[in-house]
Amino acid sequence: MRLIGCLLVITGCLGFAGSICMDLNRRLALLLQLREIFENLKYYISYQKAAVPEALGKMAEKKGGPFCTAFKAIYIRIYEGGENFPGIWQEEMEKAVEPLPLKREEKKLIYDFPSCLGYMEENAQALALDELLRQIRLQIEELEKEKRNKNKLIMSLGAAGGCLLVLLLL
Amino acid sequence: MAKREEILRIFPDHMKKKWEQVLSEEDKLQEIRLGVGQPVRIHTSGEERFLCVDGTVTVSSAGAWHLTEGELDEIVKNICRYSPYAFENEIRQGFLTVQGGHRIGMAGQVVLNDRGEVRNIVHIRFLNIRISHQVIGAAEEIMSYLYEEGRFLNTLLVSPPGCGKTTLLRDIIRQISNGNRWGRGREVGVVDERSEIAGGFMGIPQNDLGRRTDVLDGCPKAQGMMLLVRSMSPAVVAVDEIGNREDIKAICQVMQCGGSVVATMHGNSMEDVTGRIKEEKYMREGDAENLGKLFERYLFLEKKRENYRVREILDRQGNRLCG
Numbered sequence: 153m154r155l156i157g158c159l160l161v162i163t164g165c166l167g168f169a170g171s172i173c174m175d176l177n178r179r180l181a182l183l184l185q186l187r188e189i190f191e192n193l194k195y196y197i198s199y200q201k202a203a204v205p206e207a208l209g210k211m212a213e214k215k216g217g218p219f220c221t222a223f224k225a226i227y228i229r230i231y232e233g234g235e236n237f238p239g240i241w242q243e244e245m246e247k248a249v250e251p252l253p254l255k256r257e258e259k260k261l262i263y264d265f266p267s268c269l270g271y272m273e274e275n276a277q278a279l280a281l282d283e284l285l286r287q288i289r290l291q292i293e294e295l296e297k298e299k300r301n302k303n304k305l306i307m308s309l310g311a312a313g314g315c316l317l318v319l320l321l322l
Numbered sequence: 323m324a325k326r327e328e329i330l331r332i333f334p335d336h337m338k339k340k341w342e343q344v345l346s347e348e349d350k351l352q353e354i355r356l357g358v359g360q361p362v363r364i365h366t367s368g369e370e371r372f373l374c375v376d377g378t379v380t381v382s383s384a385g386a387w388h389l390t391e392g393e394l395d396e397i398v399k400n401i402c403r404y405s406p407y408a409f410e411n412e413i414r415q416g417f418l419t420v421q422g423g424h425r426i427g428m429a430g431q432v433v434l435n436d437r438g439e440v441r442n443i444v445h446i447r448f449l450n451i452r453i454s455h456q457v458i459g460a461a462e463e464i465m466s467y468l469y470e471e472g473r474f475l476n477t478l479l480v481s482p483p484g485c486g487k488t489t490l491l492r493d494i495i496r497q498i499s500n501g502n503r504w505g506r507g508r509e510v511g512v513v514d515e516r517s518e519i520a521g522g523f524m525g526i527p528q529n530d531l532g533r534r535t536d537v538l539d540g541c542p543k544a545q546g547m548m549l550l551v552r553s554m555s556p557a558v559v560a561v562d563e564i565g566n567r568e569d570i571k572a573i574c575q576v577m578q579c580g581g582s583v584v585a586t587m588h589g590n591s592m593e594d595v596t597g598r599i600k601e602e603k604y605m606r607e608g609d610a611e612n613l614g615k616l617f618e619r620y621l622f623l624e625k626k627r628e629n630y631r632v633r634e635i636l637d638r639q640g641n642r643l644c645g
Contacts, residue, residue, distance in 0.1 A: 203405035208526065230403065236335050237404040266404065272409040272442055 154322070161321065162314035169310025175253045177298050182252055185290045186262070189219055190288065198274055205237060208219045219264045222248035237265040258291055325349075328422035332451060335398045340377040340467035350447075352484075354451040358394050361386030390579045393445070398446050401426060412494075412516075422528050423454035423521020429597070450451070454521055460486075462495040467635050467643055468494070468619055469504035474558050476577060476616060479586040480595055481623035486630030487586040488518055489564055490623065492529055494584055495519070495560050499532020510535040511556030513546030519562055551579050558582045561631050573616060583617075592620065593639060619643075 196207035209227035212220045222244040229235045271277040326345045353365040360384045372386035398615035412418035417427045426609035435441040501507030520527035536554045538546045543561045564585045578613040589595045620636040635644040
């Protein structure tokens with residue numbers, strides 16, 4: 153029984169460490185998704201000269217995921233409800249992004265998106281989006297580095313922590 | 323979507339309530355004029371009234387709502403859906419058209435390019451919202467003059483601004499397309515450079531232009547006419563506000579291809595039409611005369627009090643058929 157208990161404690165600690173690693177992976181996947189979204193948005197702005205709410209509507213049709221559900225809601229509220237963009241963006245994105253495992257500064261990048269709009273010329277608008285994309289890419293690079301370095305460490309610490317707990321309990 | 327909703331969408335959320343009383347008479351509403359530091363003016367049935375901060379409408383400007391710079395900026399941002407770059411070409415021309423075909427004229431500080439042409443309007447400080455009215459049956463009385471043995475005749479509608487040219491053109495298009503007592507339904511191609519005829523939104527006409535009508539939205543008239551003839555083979559091509567040499571050249575080409583044309587132009591008389599064309603520096607001498615011979619019917623419109631009416635209809639030789 154003791155042996156089974158010990159194994160369970162170690163497995164639990166390993167599972168906890170695994171979930172931290174999984175969060176890192178999920179965060180990375182979300183940032184990659186975000187990068188793709190803003191790259192697509194840049195395409196719609198530069199090539200199609202589409203207004204931002206229209207571009208969001210088109211992206212919501214093509215993709216799934218938490219962001220696209222929010223995009224669809226924003227599109228519908230603007231074109232069917234006639235509401236204003238910045239307020240709706242904040243409200244809908246908060247709903248979608250709050251439960252996601254993103255850092256506060258990453259969430260802020262998303263919430264602050266309407267502040268990079270308002271340029272008269274499409275190149276200037278695309279450049280403003282480029283700056284946003286640059287910041288997302290930086291976050292991705294950092295996270296990839298962090299993931300490489302931390303994954304093994306977290307798992308080892310998890311296993312070691314489990315062993316320590318077993319020793320203390322015994 | 324109801325016209326009321328279309329107009330309300332022009333304004334940010336927190337301003338919408340103020341417009342409710344104004345929009346209770348949406349069918350009579352002609353223009354809304356906005357300017358920084360100026361009272362909000364509303365033109366209904368030929369009368370000017372003022373909007374107060376509490377949403378009431380008065381005949382006196384005392385106590386009227388004077389727009390601030392920030393409020394006007396908010397309205398402009400809202401009209402552009404926070405994407406002014408998407409409307410750069412329209413703003414450069416001084417107007418843009420919103421859902422429902424309502425035209426918003428803009429004025430402010432102009433930026434010129436190296437060639438001295440208007441590059442854009444920055445600091446937009448004045449807006450003129452012209453409410454589009456779709457009057458089904460507006461062309462009912464004049465359709466008989468526009469057909470000969472079932473063939474639609476090349477027609478030019480002429481009037482000063484604000485006399486109902488586009489409204490009449492819209493109904494003529496609808497009647498040609500659906501068919502009427504004088505001719506069966508025909509394919510109609512509309513080049514809607516300013517999105518005023520169809521009131522297109524994401525390419526979908528918001529006004530009823532008939533069941534056989536194809537619309538090329540936002541396309542320059544001359545290019546659009548040729549594009550439609552090549553791709554959609556319309557029996558009738560419709561355009562709004564023709565005037566320059568390229569437009570006339572394209573109209574000639576459409577006619578040479580066997581199509582008919584229905585168009586509008588600013589002016590008040592036959593002399594105005596040819597005279598205005600001659601004044602254009604880029605016009606060749608013969609263009610004005612050509613224009614006089616191109617069309618088979620000339621409809622001159624006028625505004626009497628609040629009503630718009632066809633003053634007279636002339637044929638190619640200038641004979642009066644009606645009026």
